[in-house]
Amino acid sequence: MDTARAEQFVTRMSTLMNEGMLSVLVSMGHELGLFDILDGMPTSTSEKIATASGLTERYVREWLGGMVTGGIVEYEDGKYRLPPEHARVLTRAAGADNFAAFVHSTALLTDRRHEVLDAFRRGGGVPYDRYDEFMQVWAGLNADKFERALLDQLPQAIPNIDDKLVAGIDVLEIGCGEGHATNVMAAAYPNSRFVGFDLREKAIEEASRNARDMGATNVEFQVRDLANLDSAANWDLITGFDVIHDQAKPREVLGIVRQSLRPAGTFLMVDINAHSDVGENLTHPAGPFLYGTSLLHCMTVSLAYDGEGLGAVWGEQKARELLAEAGFTNIDVTQLEGDPLNAFYVARV
Ligand SMILES: C[S@@+](CC[C@H](N)C(=O)[O-])C[C@H]1O[C@@H](n2cnc3c(N)ncnc32)[C@H](O)[C@@H]1O
Known part of the structure; x- marks a missing residue:
């Protein structure tokens, strides 16, 4: 001792x-x-x-x-x-710098602790519809983040994307939630066409309402399960913000994303910046926050649908493995200045 x-x-x-x-x-x-x-x-x-x-x-x-x-x-x-x-x-x-809102999101997650404790004992998980208030708080934080930084970050993460978006391309956002990222991009690039898919009806209603309020005519939102999409190669750019690690079937979804891209298309996946091995995350600035948020939300929502339960801290190594398995051969990962929590994966065929 x-x-x-x-x-x-x-x-x-x-x-x-x-x-x-x-x-x-x-x-x-x-x-x-x-x-x-x-x-x-x-x-x-x-x-x-x-x-x-x-x-x-x-x-x-x-x-x-x-x-x-x-x-x-x-x-x-x-x-x-x-x-x-x-x-x-x-x-x-x-x-998006309001730490009180992040702290509040943790308190909202603990409202679900009895259901998660039950899942510890019996398996399974807690489905999305138990997280309405939490998702609202996160959507608000993400909206601030997207409005402030997304348009600056995109050209940093994907060279030449600005020119293509200005000229006009087809863009799909998977798991768009309340549609803040899609709406910000649609307003900035009127010649491009934007579509957002999400499971949650309420989120899609809010996304569509925001698009109408903005007067955007180049954006559309649909309630769709990503695991059941047709995979026609219709898109030049597919984006997924904070969405793959939540999936019940992330491998199938990544496979569909890859098949849905046109030959020179790009998949931009923004996900948590971490290592797949917990032993390499010992000095991560938000370790307990991320593992806890994952346990009380990201991992359990996947397990609720009998899913893989990757969790928010699946990390770069696992992400690269799944992207490669889906058929992406060219994968660049960058961390953008001022955004230590997220990694930007730019994946091409
Ligand atoms: C953590 S939220 C991120 C939302 C949004 N991208 C953002 O950054 O604000 C994950 C989103 O993925 C959606 N989602 C999860 N699995 C899905 C699936 N199989 N099909 C469609 N949407 C899904 C959820 O409803 C949720 O809106």
Whole structure:
């Protein structure tokens, strides 16, 4: 027994106990809009903060106690202040940089813990329709990300793609969800035709509504199961953002993607940047977050449909193996500046 090591681990677990509760409080603060209110206020009493947010003062004060002792909010002489250096990653105005929204997504996943615990014991998984709220939160985060970065990232990931999209090509997005990426691209490239497929009816309704609101005429969304697509070679570019690792049948879907591309076509797969061997992920900046999100969502949704259960951390080595098995011979993987969590796979035949 290494006593120093044992003591260090007790300190680590005590930190975890505090941070774990702090993350619950951050999630609640996000849901209640408290960070957004605090961001606009000078140093204030809990009464003023409660009045401004329309919430009960006693609850707000207890929550502030957690925020102050957790180092998120400052406290002096009975008054509280959210420093701007903290607000910039905790408020809705922060968009895709809002860590409170990521923390909130974790809290939403723990709402499903009893079903996942049941799956530990009996096998199977938890299907997509149990994750409506979680998918909404992720769609919002992805929308901010796509709006901000996708159009800059595409030409970096696929040389010459900008010219082709400007001239006019056929683009399919698989697992498009609420369609934010497809709509952003359709607005930027009016001569190209965009189609998005997803299983979830509600997501497709929202994607279509957004396209109508934008007045886009070169985009269309359809409820389709990727595992049952016809594989006519109709597409110049197929994109899949965060979608292959969720699939029940990822090998079949990749095979269909490959057959659906025209001869000079490209598949752009954006997926989690990780190694397939957990031992190589020890210093990954988001290891527990990714394995946990996978366990409570990505892996279990695949297993719910009797699937392969790749999980979000399937990693580059496994991804290359499956892409090659589907018939892609030319696979480039890049990490784009400012996006450490994702890898961009550009696959050609
Ligand atoms: C993690 S979400 C990503 C959504 C979107 N691409 C984004 O980045 O915001 C995965 C999406 O894949 C869809 N999906 C999973 N399996 C599918 C299948 N077999 N056919 C069609 N869509 C599927 C889900 O409904 C979900 O919208």
